[in-house]
Amino acid sequence: MNAGIESPAPIVSVKPIVLPAPERGDDLRVRVSAPVTGHALPVLVFSHGFGSSSDGYGPLADFWAAHGFVVIQPTHLDSRTLRLAPDDPRTPLIWRSRVADMTRVLDRLEQLETSVPGLAGRVDRDRIAVAGHSFGGQTAGNLLGARVRDPDGGGGVDLSDPRVAAGVLLATAGHGGADLSPFAAEHFPFMHPNFAAMATPALVVAGDHDDSPLTVRGPDWLTDAYHASPGSKSLLTVFGAEHSLGGIPGYEAAETTDESPERVELIQRVTLAYLRRALGIDDVDWKQVCSALLESDSPLGRIESK
Template identity: 55%
Template sequence: MSTSTATADTFGSPAPVLSFSPVVLAVPGRPVDLQARVSAPATGTGLPVILLSHGHGPSNNLSSLNGYAPLANFWAAHGFVVVQPTHLTSRTLSHLVADAPGAPFFWRSRAEDMTHILDRLDVIENAVPQLAGRIDHTKVAIAGHSLGGFTAGLLLGARLTDPDNGEEANLIEPRIKAGVLLAAPGRGDVLNGPMADQLPIFRTIDFSTMTTPTLVVAGDKDDSRHFTDMGPDWHADPYTLGPSPKTLLTLFDAGHALGGIPGYDAAETTDESPERVAAVGRLTAAYLRTQLHPGDNAWQTARAALATDPDPVGRVEAK
């Protein structure tokens, strides 16, 4: 039995998905309103929440509330409410925020977006048709891809030195109970590529304080030479350097898009594989379901299927 079939059996049939956007939140001091897409299953109550932080890719719209449909749709179809903000880094906003404080990477604002969402989760829930009363506000996870993985790491407890004032920045969000880092950046002391000087915040990242349970997903062909010559292992650093409990999923033959998670049929995907994307959706959902619902064996079942698959999509290790 293949990994995909065995892991799919953990979840059963997908539910129809309701997707609503934009939900608009006015945030004092933010140069534009915070907009988000909310995707949820059409049925069910006590639904856990996944906050999804987009990356900083070359597309105009994938790095916004309009991206990451392959993951958002799968997670929502299998029992999660997915909230996707458009961060100020999005190219859809570049003409509005180019001169705003924190430009162009808005590292602090990106993390604060998620805190604003949690502060007003009741407002969001009531703004989305047919969602009111169906969310479990105590079961919240975060996921992020690439720069979004960096954002998620800060909310999970990683720290850095603020380049503007030299002080340690601690943005941990205690309402977030688990995380998934997808092709996230690694340690800063190995940065020697052409992009390194543009992101000084990467140089001081400290994963030793990232105490929240986290699944780190890395592709074994994700060689980010524009940042470092360390090779694909760089993206495993949040696992390697983070304290337990941490889990690492290494995907075989996967590049930075992990098969195409930023969007369906995206031209920027160098390793397009619908099967890999489906596996990422299933494995991450299984991990988060077990983390947010103690006693649920979805993750153990998914790991067992992966370990016995004759042609596995990747491997898992944990500490």
């Protein structure tokens, strides 16, 4: 699928950049990747899946950086690299801590920019997007306006950030309540999202073979963020993809149960084209990737928009 996206540029990646966070219990470690050339580079803050870290998701982070984005990857408290004990008092509110990590990154963009050699003065801080996979999709969704309700259906704090203009939600959990499996209902009290206020433009990516043990509904559960949210949204359904969507956490990662370089390439190109369109950079690539899928004799996925 070579939908007109330009050749990749060399990138530079710096880690760990440490942001002091005394109230967090552990300082926030961040990885920043960016192309070595170019100016007015848009920002993409990426939230990893449960247990991963800023060292993961190279197939996406490196691709986005090589095609003109400053990609910022915080390591959340649930990362296996931090070995947080299950009985740690911070554990029940990990989901809130994750959103706070993303906000802290946005608050410290200048510090992060100057921490990467040659990047200072090349960042467009008015073009900011967020993305996330799995648990990270919920985290990114919170910054787009999605809320987390109490298990009884009440509450839901607005954690959206007006600095964020668009998002990409990859394999993101759907509605809670009766849609949850008994295991999820018992262990994940934060898994009750409300997408009714998630009005910020977003691309939702879901695998049609992502049969999550967290729900009793099946793969369509992962499309709720698209169907239940208002405003401009697009949905990429990846045919044959499971939760790792072909290998976006990394081809050799244990989470990759359905390794497929072709599916990963599709997601790379569609997400890049969407972000460029949503941030007002260029919509030519988006039109081309949509047309390429429609015209393919053996499409790897389907795009729909509203």
